[in-house]
Amino acid sequence: MPSAAKTAVNPAKPAGKRIRRTAEEARRLILDAAEKRLAQQGPEGLRLQDIARDIGISHPAILHHFESREGLVRALIARANTQLRDTMLTALAGGHTNSDASDHIGHVFEALSDRGTARLLSWLLLTGRASENSPTHNIMGEIVEALQARRAEYAAEKGLPAPDKEDTLFMAMLTANAAFGEAIIGRQLAEAVGLDADGIKRFRNWFAKLLNEHWDGRN
Amino acid sequence: MPSAAKTAVNPAKPAGKRIRRTAEEARRLILDAAEKRLAQQGPEGLRLQDIARDIGISHPAILHHFESREGLVRALIARANTQLRDTMLTALAGGHTNSDASDHIGHVFEALSDRGTARLLSWLLLTGRASENSPTHNIMGEIVEALQARRAEYAAEKGLPAPDKEDTLFMAMLTANAAFGEAIIGRQLAEAVGLDADGIKRFRNWFAKLLNEHWDGRN
DNA sequence: CCAAATACTGACATTGTTGTCAATATAATT
DNA sequence: AATTATATTGACAACAATGTCAGTATTTGG
Structure with a gap:
């Protein structure tokens, strides 16, 4: 075990307030944002993290709703x-x-x-x-x-x-x-x-x- | 220095035979291959490694001739x-x-x-x-x-x-x-x-x- | 009020791609 | 032949993107 303090995994973060949409609503939001990105920046502008940031969610949320990037593309x-x-x-x-x-x-x-x-x-x-x-x-x-x-x-x-x-x-x-x-x-x-x-x-x-x-x- | 044998850098490989083209010829070859890739697979098919493999060279050779990926695109x-x-x-x-x-x-x-x-x-x-x-x-x-x-x-x-x-x-x-x-x-x-x-x-x-x-x- | 379902998140793993670098081979020049 | 110039390469660095996962918050239904 050469590297000592490797996993710092801070278990803090009580946090609070989290917007929770219906699945349908979330999907619509995501698709809209993706469409906008695509129209503005072309094919290469379709990055999960960007889309997520645009609407203020985390990118795993997108994956949650569409399985994969390809899934998102297909839905689009x-x-x-x-x-x-x-x-x-x-x-x-x-x-x-x-x-x-x-x-x-x-x-x-x-x-x-x-x-x-x-x-x-x-x-x-x-x-x-x-x-x-x-x-x-x-x-x-x-x-x-x-x-x-x-x-x-x-x-x-x-x-x-x-x-x-x-x-x-x-x-x-x-x-x-x-x-x-x-x-x-x-x-x-x-x-x-x-x-x-x-x-x-x-x-x-x-x-x-x-x-x-x-x-x-x-x- | 925790990790011991890190740089294995084997200095062997006498190797031989290497095709060397004129810069112009090489550029043309690369552009052709890139164009083909683009036509066949669309924007996302334009990867240096793929293009390099297509014509049997290493990808740094492309970078040598076009500075960067963007340079290649511009030339294209x-x-x-x-x-x-x-x-x-x-x-x-x-x-x-x-x-x-x-x-x-x-x-x-x-x-x-x-x-x-x-x-x-x-x-x-x-x-x-x-x-x-x-x-x-x-x-x-x-x-x-x-x-x-x-x-x-x-x-x-x-x-x-x-x-x-x-x-x-x-x-x-x-x-x-x-x-x-x-x-x-x-x-x-x-x-x-x-x-x-x-x-x-x-x-x-x-x-x-x-x-x-x-x-x-x-x- | 409790429990189940699930939308959502942060941290991490994995993979793939561009770019850097020192070294090497080949052509041109002297 | 020796020197110079440069096309080419393998190995590595750096980074970016998707995807995984365990855990958290929020809604719904009993």
Whole structure:
């Protein structure tokens, strides 16, 4: 026993007052903090200790609620997925009779870029965690379905021929790609070419118009 | 001095045969390996030891050539930037007289998705390393410039009014966003909706056509 | 009021990663 | 051939991050 006073383990610390949340509440708090970190600092900013400090708890508490760091990540992904899907579908359902695409487009873009959703998802894709959760699969399927339905409805209304299925699909893909891209490089891009917030809005409108014209012209 | 035999430092190991490259060659090798790792495994796959092992060197060799991990990252970014810019500009310059956009679009998309360039850049953006290197700034500026010039030329040829500058800008932005998005979520998206490689090609053509129509119609 | 359940904590263990250093091998130069 | 320059390496240092654990505080239910 070479080293003498090794285990100093001070058994003091009566301490007191400890905030105790319900498990659900705690999980939500932690996920929020993690999401914020991720959006702000990227993948490497997702450290248990940091997250814990942000909300004033100890990092083992996180492990208590999510088993492991990977568990936290999975929960994060799952939540982002459902959130994204909900936003998307309600955005599509919102337009009612009026078939102007600009609303939809705007909603879709905002859903992705508003918070770190796109960043979170892209990180998920970059790290190859995609296949586990079948994330885009369900979402994209539902959305294309909804879009195609709307389009068919619109076509019937105007007595036009039924819309080409693949064409609808491509419109959806383009929108998804563009929105995703914008969420990630949008800011940099806009800044690079001297576009302010209003310019970005104009861009979105321009895109919506482009799609609208195609929507009408192609049917 | 409690611990006795602490420094065992065996001075043996005559060893022999050691590959010695020129500094430039070594740097290139390392950057290639790093890029591959990054493209395959995402941001968290960029570990010095792994990269070193991939090319059969020791990790201090990397540090010798790049000072630090951050140095490696910066070099990586710088190289990706110039590569991307070159590809883009040559793609734009290639079309000569023929003003069909599909060629350009294809080139742009491929430039981004072929190797991990987009992934690399997106990671750079996600981690907030963007401002340091003024990455997109120069690139985007040059490209819009080139595009606008081409468009003006095309308009003059056909005796049409000069193209709207912002319209050109928006076309470029949309293309950039879409290409970027596709590079990241494209595979997942295509898979999700049951598109094969040929379908992806059809999508790109569809997009090029959309832009072409706009190009003509708007002028 | 007591007991069980559990959210939470501090201290520690473990592991992995970057970075340092002295030593060594190899290429270039004289 | 000897010298210089430098690419390369093994061993170690320092640090950071996740994960473990035994114990503490707080709520809930009897």
